[in-house]
Structures are given as structure tokens and as C-alpha cells.
Amino acid sequence: EAxxxxxxxxxxxxxxxxxxxxxxxxxxxxxxxxxxxxxxxGPELLVQFQDESVVDDSQLxxxxxxxxxxxxxxxxxxxQPAELGDSAMYLCASSLAATEAFFGQGTxxxxx
Amino acid sequence: KQExxxxxxxxxxxxxxxxVLNCSFTDSAIYNLQWFRQDPGKGLTSLLLIQxxxxxxxxxxxxxSLDKSSGRSTLYIAASQPGxxxxxxxxxxxxxxxxxTFGGGTRVLVKP
Numbered sequence: 001e002a003x004x005x006x007x008x009x010x011x012x013x014x015x016x017x018x019x020x021x022x023x024x025x026x027x028x029x030x031x032x033x034x035x036x037x038x039x040x041x042g043p044e045l046l047v048q049f050q051d052e053s054v055v056d057d058s059q060l061x062x063x064x065x066x067x068x069x070x071x072x073x074x075x076x077x078x079x080q081p082a083e084l085g086d087s088a089m090y091l092c093a094s095s096l097a098a099t100e101a102f103f104g105q106g107t108x109x110x111x112x
Numbered sequence: 113k114q115e116x117x118x119x120x121x122x123x124x125x126x127x128x129x130x131x132v133l134n135c136s137f138t139d140s141a142i143y144n145l146q147w148f149r150q151d152p153g154k155g156l157t158s159l160l161l162i163q164x165x166x167x168x169x170x171x172x173x174x175x176x177s178l179d180k181s182s183g184r185s186t187l188y189i190a191a192s193q194p195g196x197x198x199x200x201x202x203x204x205x206x207x208x209x210x211x212x213t214f215g216g217g218t219r220v221l222v223k224p
Contacts (some may be wrong), residue, residue, distance in 0.1 A: 006155075031209060042116070042201055042214030043156070056211055077196075091155055100146065100185075101212060103156040 002026045002085045005105035006092050018080035019108045024073070025094030033101065034067055034077050036088040046090075049075060082111045114139045114206060118215035126223050131189035133218050135202035140180045142204040146212065147176050147187050150199045159200075160187070192222045 005024040013019045015076050025032050035043035046065065048056040051072040060067065064083070069075040079086055087110050093103045115138045125131060135145070144163050148156040160176045162169045162185065167178040173190040189196055199219045203212035 004155075033211065040216075042203070042216050043212075044214070045211040048211055049210070055209075089153075093156075095209075097209075098162045100158055102158060103148070105155040108153065 004088075004092055004102055006104035006107055008107055009112075010108045012112060013082050015084055015111050016081040018078065019080045019082050020076055020108065021090050021092075021109075023075045023077070023092030023104060025075075025092070025103055026083075026096075029094035029096050030072070030101075031097075032069060032075050033093040033095075034075070035093065036089040037106075039088070039089055040088045042089055043089075045080060046077070082109075084098055084111050087111045113216045114142075114204065114213045116202060116204060116213050116215040118200075118202060118218050120218060122219040122221075124177040124221040124223060125190060125192055127194060129192055130187075131187075131196065131202050131220060131222075133187040133189075133191050133202075133220070135187070135215055137185075137204055137213075139206065140183055141206060142180065143206065143208050143210065144150045144176055145176075145185050145202060146172075148201045148203065150201060152199075156201065162182070167199060178200075192220075194222050194224050196220060197222050 034046045034089040037043040047067045049069045090105045091106045095101045117136045147159045162178045175188045199217040201217040203214040
């Protein structure tokens, strides 16, 4: 069964360091989302791509976060420098033409 | 701005009892509504998706209803099992391809 792949599953980093997460959506899914989920809360959108174009990054802290999807397939989310408050689960999701969204297993980030 | 609320935040029931999970949204202009399950430390698994034109959707022991006029959706899980213990989240996009706005989730514990 097709699934959204994310890596790494877990990441521990020191504050002020750089960290990157990778996502490979389900093949053929043009829409890719990055969400952040703080423990005990629902996910919130950081950035949404349609193919290689950003369609919503209004909640992305652009001074430290960046995201790219160069060939319209896989995507990378970067944080530099990481802060203690960035500790959270980072979830990637994809969908086909505005239908059901499918999520990956997430990357659990701990900033120490 | 769409706000999605899930009450209660936590629920504990004995095995075999039916589960009723509530989801409320402030803006009835939704494209669809999706219910997810999340196990601790894991990603989200899609359970059911209800189109805005539908009243309900069923899959096995799960049944989800949608009442746009009152801004409510309900997820029913029949004859609960300990394996149903998880957090259940609802989410809705405003239009096709838009981001999902999530509720805070209901954490369910089914006791054997």
C-alpha cells in the first residue's frame, strides 16, 4: 500500500543548530503539506505545496524555517537555528487533487 | 477564521461500550470533513472522509455523521475494544485543496 515516507523518525538537536526533515509523498500526489503538532494539540499547517509551488506559508516562521520541493516530488523542511520551542512532531501529508489527505509517521524533534 | 473544537478532551470507557466522539466547527463552509486516528508518537491514520454533500459515512464499526447547518460531526465507534485506544482528531478544509484545520483531539481509553 502506498504511503507517505518521512525521515528521520526521531531527531535530538541542540538549540542554535540546524536540522532538516525529509518527506516523500505518495506517488502522483501533487499537493504536499507540512504540519507541526505540539504535544496534546492538533496539527497546524506550516506550509503547503502544489507541485513545486508554495500556495500557503502564512504560518511558517520564515526567519528560521524554510521549505522546498524542487522537482515537485519530495520535500525538505529546514530549521536554522533551532529553538527550544521548536520541539514538536513534524508531520508531512499529501493528497491527490484536493481529496483525502494521507499522513506520514512524522518526525519527533527534541531541542535541548 | 475556522475553529474546530473537540469535546471532551479525554474519554474512558469499558470494553464493549459504544463510543461517541464530537467535533464542532464555526464556519459551515467546509469542503469535506475527515476523521483521523493517532497512536502515541505516531502519525495520523485516515479513518473516514465525509463530503460536504453527504450526511454520513460508514466503515466497519465506524460511522461518522455530518450536520453542516449546526456545525457538527460525530464519530461513532460500535462495541469498543482496547485496540481502539488512541487519540481521534477531526479536520476540515474550507475549500478544495485548502489546508486542514484540526481540532485538539479526543484521547480515548478503552479498558478491558
